[in-house]
Amino acid sequence: MPELSDRLMALLFIAAEPVDIASLAIALETTAEAVSGGLDGLASQLEGGPLRLSRHHDRYCLVTATEHSDDVRRLLQAEAKTELSRPAMETLAIIAYRGPVTKASIDALRGVASDTMLRNLRQRGLIVEQGTADEPGRPQLYAVSHTFLQQVGLTSLDQLPPLPGPESQTNEA
């Protein structure tokens, strides 16, 4: 069995948001006290390395140490500058025209799982989460962001060019 501090680090690494001690204790099948001690251990273990343990209102997450902030900024700039891939543009178009829309609908339209794509677009600030759908499981709805509209030079979604109609199909008939 790996060390508790290593197990905590693995969990905090994959968590997208700060996690509370209770959730960590459940995942590790141990007590809140043990987790608390383990977090202290992890914090000192991380000293001198590139990551730090950050605590905010009893929720914990990993963050990069401040000395890496310039590197990180350059990487994010480089990522933001790289052009959107075709799949990303395709996903964005679906969200723009069909949004607010669930991941399941996007997946169905594209024929592939869109998790990574959605995360990427969210990170670039091009899409936002907008409430949940009135369906079983209340799935998250996605919509394009203000940033997206600004980047494509629109002031509102109404200005989107009309979607090519299915009539192009019937031309041949």
Next chain:
Amino acid sequence: MPELSDRLMALLFIAAEPVDIASLAIALETTAEAVSGGLDGLASQLEGGPLRLSRHHDRYCLVTATEHSDDVRRLLQAEAKTELSRPAMETLAIIAYRGPVTKASIDALRGVASDTMLRNLRQRGLIVEQGTADEPGRPQLYAVSHTFLQQVGLTSLDQLPPLPGPESQTNEA
């Protein structure tokens, strides 16, 4: 100035998607060679800890070590285990070992048409289209995805267990 391997770790921690060496070199204002060496250093530095360096299609990311998979699953309340049918796994094995590979080659090896299977595997994000073959008709090539590698707990294709040799046939003779 922190160690290069630490700087790489900070960047890989932040990056939304697997990153290529070129982007890392830009962010770190250094050469691709230096980054490549730094990544080797990072990989060995991570050994024994909770994280691993994963490489696929020349992109790198950090992943949790396999011994933490149950903890993570409990935290995420993820499904116990990905269920893959025998035919699905067989198709994946062919694509993993032979990829990038065309549908025709997969069909020939399996003795069945794999259309539905390929569509399903793509939809689940387990395979990706990777260019086209240099053959008449330029058929689509398929490769396994990073998601697939993660599901079977590998950090790169090099780690695939060796393909059983054809010699086992002659054992009985």
Next chain:
Amino acid sequence: MTFSVSAPAFEGPLGLLLDLAEKGKIELTAISVSSITADYLERVSVMSDLEPDELSDFLRLGSRLLYIKSLALLPREAADEQAEELQRLTLELAEYRRYQQAARTLSGRLGAQTWNRSAVTKLPTEELPMPDLSLTILQEAFSRALKRAVPLAGGSTLDQELTQDEVMGRLKQRIETGGFALSEVLDAIIDRYEIILTFMALLELLKSGEAIVAQTGQFGPIMIEAAHARA
């Protein structure tokens, strides 16, 4: 949409043939092909849930077996062709078998997976969506404060010129300097008018995303903080 043949015993025709050969410890030879062909066709005939496409794949291999078998009935010249066909099928089976075994090894690895950060979109949480929660908490806190406060008295010394902008400015300043407990602010106000202004200003700040409401536990103090302090 079905992901595969429903719970199939065999990956496909080659899987079935391989299974028959291995179970019977039979090698594909000119002599054994006859009996294995019969077995094979019998098994295919009882596979009831095959889709037409799948059935045709099984039958294609069946017809190859029948062809090899039939060559034995022909004069000697056919023997070479039979040997060739047999060898081709044997090689295909051997190649197929390698991947079948590899697939089993990989299946065994499925439990222990690695996770990367981008695989995770959001932690499952039982919390209500943040905006609603904030609003409920705030509304409760403010209605308590309103009950305690005095209605605006005509001739009071209170600052009646107070505007929402001013209240907003004060709140922003406190947020920028590390946030505050809501009770600290509310307890200091005795005027209903100012409480209402404060409530509205806070709503504005929450809506614009400049501030967030945080509460530790169900009965902990309600904290108002800068949104970027969390990032």
